[in-house]
Amino acid sequence: MQMSQKMPSPRAMRWGLILLGWLMALWVTQGQASGVTEPAARVGFAQDTLANDWRWQQVQDVKAVLDDYPAIEFVHTNAEGSVALQAQQIRRLAETVDVLIVSPRAEAVLSQVIAEVYNAGTPVIVLSRGLDNQRFTSFIRPSNTIIGRAAAQHLTQALGGAGTILMLEGLEGVSTTQQRSQSFAQALAHYPNIALIVRTANFLRVDALRAVQELMAKGVAFDAIYAQSDSMAVGARMAMTNAGLDPSAIPIVGIDYIQEAQEALLNGTQSASFTYPTGGGKAAEFALRLLQGEPVPKHWLLPTVKVTADNAEDVEPIF
Numbered sequence: 001m002q003m004s005q006k007m008p009s010p011r012a013m014r015w016g017l018i019l020l021g022w023l024m025a026l027w028v029t030q031g032q033a034s035g036v037t038e039p040a041a042r043v044g045f046a047q048d049t050l051a052n053d054w055r056w057q058q059v060q061d062v063k064a065v066l067d068d069y070p071a072i073e074f075v076h077t078n079a080e081g082s083v084a085l086q087a088q089q090i091r092r093l094a095e096t097v098d099v100l101i102v103s104p105r106a107e108a109v110l111s112q113v114i115a116e117v118y119n120a121g122t123p124v125i126v127l128s129r130g131l132d133n134q135r136f137t138s139f140i141r142p143s144n145t146i147i148g149r150a151a152a153q154h155l156t157q158a159l160g161g162a163g164t165i166l167m168l169e170g171l172e173g174v175s176t177t178q179q180r181s182q183s184f185a186q187a188l189a190h191y192p193n194i195a196l197i198v199r200t201a202n203f204l205r206v207d208a209l210r211a212v213q214e215l216m217a218k219g220v221a222f223d224a225i226y227a228q229s230d231s232m233a234v235g236a237r238m239a240m241t242n243a244g245l246d247p248s249a250i251p252i253v254g255i256d257y258i259q260e261a262q263e264a265l266l267n268g269t270q271s272a273s274f275t276y277p278t279g280g281g282k283a284a285e286f287a288l289r290l291l292q293g294e295p296v297p298k299h300w301l302l303p304t305v306k307v308t309a310d311n312a313e314d315v316e317p318i319f
Contacts, residue, residue, distance in 0.1 A: 040071040041071065041291050043098065043287045043291075044074075044077070044096070044099075045074070045100075046079070046093055046101070046103075047103060048079055048081065048103055049079060051204075052203055054229065054318075060280070063076075064280075065285065066288075069288070072288075083110065087109065087110060087113045090113050090117060091113065099123045099291065100117060100122050101283050101287065104126070104131065105171070106174065108132065111132045111133055115133055115135035119135060123137040123287075124137050125137060126138070128142075128176060134298075138296045138300060139299050140282050140283055141301070142276050143304065144175070144183065147255055147304055148179065148182070148184040149184070150306055151180075151226055151255070151274065153187065154253055155224045156191050159194065161191050161194065162194060163194055163195075164196075165197070166197045166212070166224070166225045167199070167228070168225065168233075170201070170203040171203060181198075197215070197220065205234050206235060207232070209235035209236070209239045210239075212235070212239035216239065216240075222250070224250050224252070226253050227255070230255065230261040233261065233273075234264075236252065237269055247269040251272075253270075255276050256273065256276045256318060257275040258319055259319065262315075265308060266309060268309070271308065274307070282302065286300075
């Protein structure tokens with residue numbers, strides 16, 4: 001893994017002089033003496049939205065690790081899907097935290113905002129969605145390109161190289177969606193008898209439900225579904241069931257591998273999913289290392305696993 005070459009900021013160097021254990025001891029001692037316990041360090045997470053269950057879990061995974069360190073205060077914000085609000089929250093958090101974690105909603109706008117924070121000396125850990133520059137401390141994510149290609153391979157084999165695939169895309173303008181779409185479409189280029197229909201469903205059940213309902217109402221047929229999240233796969237199955245169609249009649253591939261996906265794989269209403277870890281635990285681990293003045297990798301790739309009915313009972317859902 002490539003290591004960050006950026007010199008630690010004065011703030012990071014301060015924490016590098018002492019160990020977290022010593023910090024905790026000092027925190028307890030001061031608290032006993034004054035009657036008021038102040039945090040020895042502060043970690044902030046500027047999250048895009050908490051309406052999406054995967055993103056809510058991402059925050060919880062960070063918190064679960066940092067909860068074991070009472071000297072470290074963890075705070076998070078919810079931009080409610082607003083790029084402008086997330087930009088404001090990133091700047092405000094950067095004024096008060098020692099390490100900033102962020103999963104940006106929009107690459108084009110927030111890359112510059114995050115670069116400003118990083119250049120000012122605050123370590124920044126980017127989770128799951130990329131930026132258009134290298135102005136960050138560490139970027140943690142699975143490979144969307146690998147997943148997109150593997151999803152295409154699964155569906156082309158399931159269809160015997162011919163048919164129509166409905167791709168339910170996530171949010172427009174984010175690296176996750178772009179990479180999952182581009183790699184999938186590139187893989188399909190080798191199969192001239194496969195057509196691709198694309199609809200945006202924003203990683204949400206309700207939007208996928210609506211998109212599939214609208215297609216069926218117009219008489220648009222499809223032979224398989226590539227949902228860029230398992231939540232959207234749930235919405236697609238709901239739409240099919242409401243229309244009196246059996247979801248098990250066509251191959252459906254999702255991403256994330258949540259409990260609903262495991263259940264669908266085992267009951268035959270979904271054919272595959274790909275694990276997509278939130279990276280929250282790894283981000284918390286890197287934050288702890290940064291607070292101790294230790295270097296962290298510039299890029300960290302999380303592993304992903306293809307899950308089908310054959311191994312669904314052996315692979316633990318991410319939540």
